[in-house]
Amino acid sequence: MKHTLSVLVEDEAGVLTRIAGLFARRGFNIESLAVGPAEQGGISRITMVVPGDDRGIEQLTKQLYKLINVLKVQDITEKPCVERELMLIKVSATASLRSEVTEIVKIFRAKVVDVSEESLTIEVAGDPGKMVAIVQMLSKFGIQEIARTGKIALTRESRVNTEYLKAQKSKVQV
Structure with missing residues (x-):
């Protein structure tokens, strides 16, 4: 199963290297990684899919807490979240195909x-x-x-699980 971890760290040199080293030593692959400033100055949020x-x-979470500069670790996999990624994609499109490509772009609100x-x-x-x-x-x-960027995610304060609602909606329509 893939887990989404949200890790708050002090924004200091070498923090990401120590975290990546921990994952490597434990034999965990990081499938997606996004790092950026958090809501508080001097704090960064690392969102990773593992x-x-x-x-x-x-066990990995416990080991992360032992690293200096790690402030908070959350496994948000099962929590209602807002998840996003950003992707840039370069597509072959001569003048004759351009309108067909742009129609697809419009459908996806890209x-x-x-x-x-x-x-x-x-x-x-x-979303992914x-x-x-x-x-x-x-x-x-x-x-x-x-x-592509890695996935970024924040838990929903409303606690509304949109994935659950989508599943329920599809059951009703069947």
């Missing part, structure tokens, strides 16, 4: 951020499922390059 079972992630004679560069923001879906739709045109 495969592992509950027991392994619990935007074209660069145009050349032979390609379009598109910016997409959304949206990223997979737009890549599938655009792959028939020829994907030249992709750059």
Whole structure:
């Protein structure tokens, strides 16, 4: 199972290196990693996606707390969250195909951020499922390059689990 961890750390040199070293020593792969300033000055939030079972992630969390500069660790996998990623994708698109590509871009509420004679560069923001879906739709045109941020996430204060609501809605419509 993939776990999403949200880690608050003091914003100091070497913190990320120590965390990555801990994961490497424990044999954990980090599938996604995003780091940026948190709501408080001098504090950064690290959001990472890590495969592992509950027991392994619990042990990893305990080890993270032992590192200096680590302030708070949360496994937010099962909590209601708002999750987003950002992706830039460069797609082959000659003038004859450009309108078809831009229709797909509109459907996904993405935007074209660069145009050349032979390609379009598109910016997409959304949940990880949206990223997979737009890549599938655009792959028939020829994907030249992709750059993705890692997943970022914050827990929902409303405690409303939209994934649960989506599942319930689909059951009702069947």
